[in-house]
Amino acid sequence: xxxxxxxxxxxxxxxxxxxxxxxxxxxxxxxxxxxxxxxxxxxxxxxxxxxxxxxxxxxxxxxxxxxxxxxxxxxxxxxxxxxxxxxxxxxxxxxxxxxxxxxxxxxxxxxxxxxxxxxxxxxxxxxxxxxxxxxxxxxxxxxxxxxxxxxxxxxxxxxxxxxxxxxxxxxxxxxxxxxxxxxxxxxxxxxxxxxxxxxxxxxxxxxxxxxxxxxxxxxxxxxxxxxxxxxxxxxxxxxxxxxxxxxxxxxxxxxxxxxxxxxxxxxxxxxxxxxxxxxxxxxxxxxxxxxxxxxxxxxxxxxxxxxxxxxxxxxxxxxxxxxxxxxx
Amino acid sequence: xxxxxxxxxxxxxxxxxxxxxxxxxxxxxxxxxxxxxxxxxxxxxxxxxxxxxxxxxxxxxxxxxxxxxxxxxxxxxxxxxxxxxxxxxxxxxxxxxxxxxxxxxxxxxxxxxxxxxxxxxxxxxxxxxxxxxxxxxxxxxxxxxxxxxxxxxxxxxxxxxxxxxxxxxxxxxxxxxxxxxxxxxxxxxxxxxxxxxxxxxxxxxxxxxxxxxxxxxxxxxxxxxxxxxxxxxxxxxxxxxxxxxxxxxxxxxxxxxxxxxxxxxxxxxxxxxxxxxxxxxxxxxxxxxxxxxxxxxxxxxxxxxxxxxxxxxxxxxxxxxxxxxxxx
Numbered sequence: 005x006x007x008x009x010x011x012x013x014x015x016x017x018x019x020x021x022x023x024x025x026x027x028x029x030x031x032x033x034x035x036x037x038x039x040x041x042x043x044x045x046x047x048x049x050x051x052x053x054x055x056x057x058x059x060x061x062x063x064x065x066x067x068x069x070x071x072x073x074x075x076x077x078x079x080x081x082x083x084x085x086x087x088x089x090x091x092x093x094x095x096x097x098x099x100x101x102x103x104x105x106x107x108x109x110x111x112x113x114x115x116x117x118x119x120x121x122x123x124x125x126x127x128x129x130x131x132x133x134x135x136x137x138x139x140x141x142x143x144x145x146x147x148x149x150x151x152x153x154x155x156x157x158x159x160x161x162x163x164x165x166x167x168x169x170x171x172x173x174x175x176x177x178x179x180x181x182x183x184x185x186x187x188x189x190x191x192x193x194x195x196x197x198x199x200x201x202x203x204x205x206x207x208x209x210x211x212x213x214x215x216x217x218x219x220x221x222x223x224x225x226x227x228x229x230x231x232x233x234x235x236x237x238x239x240x241x242x243x244x245x246x247x248x249x250x251x252x253x254x255x256x257x258x259x260x261x262x263x264x265x266x267x268x269x270x271x272x273x274x275x276x277x278x279x280x281x282x283x284x285x286x287x288x289x290x291x292x293x294x295x296x297x298x299x300x301x302x303x304x305x306x307x308x309x310x311x312x313x314x315x316x317x318x319x320x321x322x323x324x325x326x327x328x329x330x331x332x
Numbered sequence: 333x334x335x336x337x338x339x340x341x342x343x344x345x346x347x348x349x350x351x352x353x354x355x356x357x358x359x360x361x362x363x364x365x366x367x368x369x370x371x372x373x374x375x376x377x378x379x380x381x382x383x384x385x386x387x388x389x390x391x392x393x394x395x396x397x398x399x400x401x402x403x404x405x406x407x408x409x410x411x412x413x414x415x416x417x418x419x420x421x422x423x424x425x426x427x428x429x430x431x432x433x434x435x436x437x438x439x440x441x442x443x444x445x446x447x448x449x450x451x452x453x454x455x456x457x458x459x460x461x462x463x464x465x466x467x468x469x470x471x472x473x474x475x476x477x478x479x480x481x482x483x484x485x486x487x488x489x490x491x492x493x494x495x496x497x498x499x500x501x502x503x504x505x506x507x508x509x510x511x512x513x514x515x516x517x518x519x520x521x522x523x524x525x526x527x528x529x530x531x532x533x534x535x536x537x538x539x540x541x542x543x544x545x546x547x548x549x550x551x552x553x554x555x556x557x558x559x560x561x562x563x564x565x566x567x568x569x570x571x572x573x574x575x576x577x578x579x580x581x582x583x584x585x586x587x588x589x590x591x592x593x594x595x596x597x598x599x600x601x602x603x604x605x606x607x608x609x610x611x612x613x614x615x616x617x618x619x620x621x622x623x624x625x626x627x628x629x630x631x632x633x634x635x636x637x638x639x640x641x642x643x644x645x646x647x648x649x650x651x652x653x654x655x656x657x658x659x660x
Contacts, residue, residue, distance in 0.1 A: 131564075131571035142506060145514040178470060178556035186473040186553040209557055210564030225514040226557055228506035229537055233558040234565035236459075236538030241569055243459035 005035060007056070008309045009093035012040030013063045013080040014100015016296050022099060023048040025302020026055045032303070034310045037093055039084040058083060064104040073107040081105055085112035088288040094313035097280065097305050099293035106143050106283065106292070113288035116325045122285030123155045124224070124292055125162055126231060127278070132215035137163045137171075140224040141231060141281055143292075147223035149192040153199060158284040159219035160201050161324035165317050174207030174217030176226060182206065188223065196221070209234075279305025282312060289318050333363060335384070336637045337412040337421035340368035341391045342428020344624050350427060351376040353630020354383045360631070362638045365421055367412040386411060392432040401435040409433055413440035416616040422641035423617035425608065425633050427625045433618070434471050434611065441616035444653045450613030451483045452552070452620055453490055454559060455606070460543035465491045465499075468552035469559060469609055471620075475551035477520040481527060486612040487547035488529050489652035493645050502535030502545030504554060510534065516551065524549070537562075607633025610640060617646050 008029070012022045019040060026036045027050045036055035038045055045057050060083035062076045076082060081100055085108050087093035098105040106122070115122060123140035130136050139155045139162075140147070147155075156173045163171035175193055177185040182193060184206055196203045204217050209230055212220045222230070279301045280293035291309045294301060312318075338354050340347045347368060354364045355378045364383040366373055373385050388411035390404045404410060409428055413436050415421040426433040434450070443450060451468035458464050467483045467490075468475070475483075484501045491499035503521055505513040510521060512534055524531045532545050537558055540548045550558070607629045608621035619637045622629060640646075 129568060129572075131568040145506065176557065178473065178553050178560075186551075189553075209561040210567060213561075213564035213568055223514075225506050225517075226554055229504065229554055230557055230561040232506075233537040233541075233561040236541035237562035237565040238569055239538060240457060240459040240541055241566055244457075 005310070005313065006092065006094035007035035007037045008306050008313070009037045009039055009058070009084040009087040009096045010055070010302070010306060011081045011084045011096070011098035011100060011105075012038040012045055012057075013060070014098045014105070014295075015293065015302075016099075017298055018099060019044055020048060021297060021299050022302055023055075024299035025297070026306065027053050028299060028303040029306035029310075030055050032307065034306055036306060037087060039087065040080045058087065060084075064101055064108075066101050068101060068104050070103070070107045073104045074111060079108070081108045082112055085109055085288065085290070088290075089113055095289035095291060095309035097291040097293055097309050099280070099295055099297045099302065099305070102142070102292055102295070105290070109283055109286045109288070109290045113286040113290070115285050116287060116322065118325055119154055119158070119285040120151055122283050122290075123151075123158060124227075124281045125159060125284050126227075126281045127166070128213065128231075128234070130213055130215050134168075134215055134218065135166060136212055136220055137166070137218065138212075138220040138222070138227055138230070139284065140222065140227050142224045142228040143283070144223060145225040147188070149188065149195050152188075152192045152221050152223065153195045154285070156196055156199065156201060156203075156219065156221045157325060158321065159221060161321050162282070162284060162317065163218045164324070165315050165320045168218045170202050171218035172216075173201050173203045173219045173221060174212055175203075175205065176212070176220050176222035176230070177206035177208065179208065180206055180211075192221075279303070279308050282308070282317070284321065287318075287322075289313055333638070333641065334420065334422035335363035335365045336634050336641070337365045337367055337386070337415040337424045338383070338630070338634060339409045339412045339424070339426035339428060339433075340366040340373055340385075341388070341408040342426045342433070342623075343621065343630075344427075345626055346427060347372055347376060349625060349627050350630055351378075351383075352627035353625070354634065355381050356627060356631040357634035357638075358383050360635065362634055364634060365415060367415065368408045386415065388412075392429055392436075394429050396429060396432050398431070398435045401432045402439060407436070409436045410440055413437055413616070413618070416618075417441055423619060423637035425619040425621055425637050427608070427621035427623055427630065427633070430470065430620055430623070433620055437611055437614045437616070437618045441614040441618070443613050444615060444650065446653055447482055447486070447613040448479055450611050450618075451479075451486060452609045453487060453612050454555075454609045455494070456541065456559075456562070458541055458543050462543055462546065463491075463494060463496075464540055464548055465494070465546065466540075466548040466550070466555055466558070467612065468550065468555050470552045470556040471611070472551060473553040475516070477516065477523050480516075480520045480549050480551065481523045482613070484524055484527065484529060484531075484547065484549045485653060486649065487549060489649050490610070490612060490645065491546045492652070493643050493648045496546045498530050499546035500544075501529050501531045501547045501549060502540055503531075503533065504540070504548050504550035504558070505534035505536065507536065508534055508539075520549075607631070607636050610636070610645070612649065615646075615650075617641055
């Protein structure tokens with residue numbers, strides 16, 4: 005297995021939390037390369053289980069524009085992509101500016117034929133025990149129908165790699181009927197139906213979370229709203245429960261007993277607990293890490309990248325995109 | 333107090349559930365007029381606490397177009413609006429086709445000056461104990477910035493009537509910075525800032541639910557997705573908890589003790605438990621009921637309409653829209 009290239013300089017708690025998380029991943033048996041300023045990173049490395057360091061002389065700032073990223077080939081996030089491009093790493097991971105990571109991935113890795121812009125795929129728990137692949141989770145705020153159709157293709161392959169046979173594709177909407185949805189969604193449905201995929205049609209968020217589909221397609225604005233609404237609702241439930249518990253002392257035992265289920269759900273819903281989400285569509289594996297990641301989230305992000313490489317997600321995506329194009 | 337006019341012919345469980353719910357509301361001390369086919373309704377009326385009946389010879393079907401609603405002045409939903417328009421009812425309530433109710437309200441009641449299309453306002457619980465007025469919750473799927481600005485004005489007045497002084501207006505977005513959002517949202521922010529309102533800027537759903545604003549403005553497509561995502565997340569939590577409980581028998585006591593908090597949250601999140609949501613912008617109070625409403629939800633919808641009338645929400649909206657226009 006090739007190592008995972010981790011941009012050590014991006015993220016709210018970089019570089020300390022990135023180094024600490026990478027060291028935890030190494031301890032887990034995953035080979036990691038930290039990419040960043042070697043003078044900054046050297047003193048932070050642990051004595052044992054220290055990841056290797058590849059030097060990068062520049063960094064991308066939080067407010068960096070796409071043009072800025074383009075002008076900085078030596079920035080840590082771009083060096084991480086280059087390692088993947090050169091075949092020296094199996095995947096790249098950055099906790100910095102999402103937009104910059106996106107641009108760097110497109111620049112240095114390129115995209116598959118038929119992909120205009122990659123999408124961020126998040127995996128959500130379903131109440132029927134299954135998993136819901138949702139994309140785009142935030143990379144592309146205004147999407148044309150063709151882009152949404154592309155997300156459907158990428159998401160279908162990802163769901164297959166996760167073990168779903170003939171995944172059912174749903175188009176996120178405000179009602180089940182074909183007449184529902186906004187202009188964007190209504191224009192997308194016929195396009196989805198023209199693909200050699202199992203398309204169930206418009207799917208509402210609560211039905212998707214209950215198992216109505218395996219892949220939920222939406223633009224990055226709405227997808228991001230969906231994720232954060234789910235997160236907010238769960239937090240509110242936890243808050244209400246906490247209040248209820250403090251009201252009745254006898255409730256404490258119950259709350260304690262049920263803590264595990266809550267934690268499990270939050271872990272599965274929250275990006276930072278999963279460490280990040282996969283960017284699908286680039287010719288190389290990329291994980292977009294959560295900016296607020298602490299060491300444990302960094303460790304989880306590295307594990308996500310490593311698992312995707314082990315499952316040969318990239319190969320499946322390359323083949324899947326080709327097959328669909330051929331079938332069409 | 334004038335009676336609430338309830339369309340007895342609309343809804344998945346009409347007319348039985350509507351009549352039963354209306355009778356419960358009468359028992360609660362609210363004056364109700366049922367509008368519908370008197371021959372159909374008469375045998376359903378209870379011996380005591382029977383609501384009055386006003387005959388309507390026609391009904392609106394689920395698939396009715398706007399033109400169809402226009403051609404049916406004698407449809408029950410339109411007769412209900414006419415009662416409000418004539419000053420014979422304080423509010424109208426229908427559990428039928430949302431689009432048809434919307435069209436009937438605009439046709440028979442008209443809209444305030446400065447309002448192009450009314451919006452559906454939902455009230456969500458916040459984890460800080462406050463309430464979040466969100467609109468539009470589903471009436472208008474594609475909105476121009478001017479329409480969103482109008483929702484901000486209507487929502488601000490509603491929040492004031494609910495007891496919030498100088499409500500803070502948030503624009504639903506995928507990030508806090510002004511640079512976030514899709515094209516629609518970015519075009520709306522300067523417009524909101526030009527209004528004499530307390531505008532906090534872009535607000536993410538989980539922050540809004542935690543108290544970052546009192547009014548959350550969005551188009552009806554995204555707003556509907558937000559509501560149903562929150563509902564789906566809560567259902568998934570409940571499902572996970574149920575599984576956890578069945579796994580450990582000792583957990584049953586805890587789950588039982590915490591049942592109340594869940595129920596309370598679900599009641600506050602789910603439309604059908606609130607009975608419906610207010611349509612804001614029409615020159616008469618209208619509640620859009622949930623199509624799946626059973627008797628209890630109908631009772632709650634009547635209570636919501638009656639409370640809005642008691643609080644003189646309509647007067648406040650009329651005055652508020654005028655003041656804002658004048659200040660501007």
